[in-house]
Amino acid sequence: MSTTESAPLLTVNNLVVEYPSKKFRAKPFRALTNINISIGQGETLGLVGESGSGKTTLGRAVLGLAPVTGGKITFEGKDISHATRKQRRTLSRDLQVVFQDPYTSLNPALEIGDILAEPLGVQGMEQSAAKKRVKELLDQVGLPADAIHRLPREFSGGQRQRVAIARALALSPKLIVCDEPVSALDLSTQARVLDLFLQIQRDTGVSYLFVSHDLDVVRHISHRVAVMYHGEIVEQGPAEIVTRDPEHPYTQRLLLASPVPDPDRQEQRRADRHRLLESQRHQIEQAGALA
Numbered sequence: 001m002s003t004t005e006s007a008p009l010l011t012v013n014n015l016v017v018e019y020p021s022k023k024f025r026a027k028p029f030r031a032l033t034n035i036n037i038s039i040g041q042g043e044t045l046g047l048v049g050e051s052g053s054g055k056t057t058l059g060r061a062v063l064g065l066a067p068v069t070g071g072k073i074t075f076e077g078k079d080i081s082h083a084t085r086k087q088r089r090t091l092s093r094d095l096q097v098v099f100q101d102p103y104t105s106l107n108p109a110l111e112i113g114d115i116l117a118e119p120l121g122v123q124g125m126e127q128s129a130a131k132k133r134v135k136e137l138l139d140q141v142g143l144p145a146d147a148i149h150r151l152p153r154e155f156s157g158g159q160r161q162r163v164a165i166a167r168a169l170a171l172s173p174k175l176i177v178c179d180e181p182v183s184a185l186d187l188s189t190q191a192r193v194l195d196l197f198l199q200i201q202r203d204t205g206v207s208y209l210f211v212s213h214d215l216d217v218v219r220h221i222s223h224r225v226a227v228m229y230h231g232e233i234v235e236q237g238p239a240e241i242v243t244r245d246p247e248h249p250y251t252q253r254l255l256l257a258s259p260v261p262d263p264d265r266q267e268q269r270r271a272d273r274h275r276l277l278e279s280q281r282h283q284i285e286q287a288g289a290l291a
């Protein structure tokens with residue numbers, strides 16, 4: 001996949017996020033340190049890293065859901081680091097989210113038609129226009145028109161995630177933060193939902209900040225990839241390079257830990273793993289000799 005050349009839609013400069021401690025007078029917990037990323041129009045930046053590395057926090061900071069204690073987040077040239085509620089409501093037309101769990105992210109009491117019409121109503125769209133838009137959205141995500149009158153529990157995980165994607169698309173956003181949107185799905189459903197994300201991007205030019213712990217998923221969907229480790233970005237670059245020939249030792253370990261679907265590459269992976277372990281053992285022995 002090639003990287004788009006357009007000016008950044010989203011820029012994050014030296015971002016720091018600290019969560020207040022629940023213990024009296026204890027220091028706040030620093031979840032992100034000096035994060036720098038940018039996303040162009042029609043581009044996908046994949047965010048990868050192990051559990052607790054700060055991926056979700058970065059997505060939440062962009063959405064105004066995590067406390068920004070330093071640095072700056074700019075969207076379409078405007079500083080949104082400390083946007084007010086009112087500004088966030090306006091921003092929500094352009095900035096949307098798809099969460100990991102399609103079982104909890106949809107209101108179980110609402111029919112799919114109402115779930116999709118909700119953001120349209122909040123932004124003041126008339127009922128007849130909203131009805132038309134809901135039909136378009138169902139078609140766009142590959143769900144049947146009669147889904148309108150059905151409840152979330154009548155759908156599989158993959159179909160529910162399609163509803164969540166349709167809801168995120170309702171107001172034609174420019175950027176969608178996708179927080180592990182396929183992690184709860186089985187492998188074949190994952191592939192179909194990832195293809196849907198790609199198709200939507202081709203059709204609409206939407207950008208994605210795509211969070212995943214899975215390097216293969218991120219490689220499939222992203223133009224560029226940023227690797228997070230302990231609240232910092234340790235490496236970023238074109239998806240092909242970062243996910244096949246990474247420079248940072250942490251990314252190398254992540255790559256070696258991910259399963260290889262292609263049997264021809266398994267032997268190569270075993271050899272790479274052996275080489276890496278040997279070199280790490282050598283470094284440890286050298287460090288021991290110096291101590």
Ligand SMILES: Nc1ncnc2c1ncn2[C@@H]1O[C@H](COP(=O)(O)OP(=O)(O)OP(=O)(O)O)[C@@H](O)[C@H]1O
Pocket residue numbers: 019020029031049050051052053054055056057058213
């Ligand atoms: N609301 C919060 N209050 C305090 N600490 C938090 C809060 N949310 C996250 N953290 C901490 O911030 C760090 C980063 O968490 P985050 O959820 O962003 O990581 P992650 O890479 O998305 O992990 P996972 O893949 O498990 O969701 C973790 O140490 C986590 O415990």
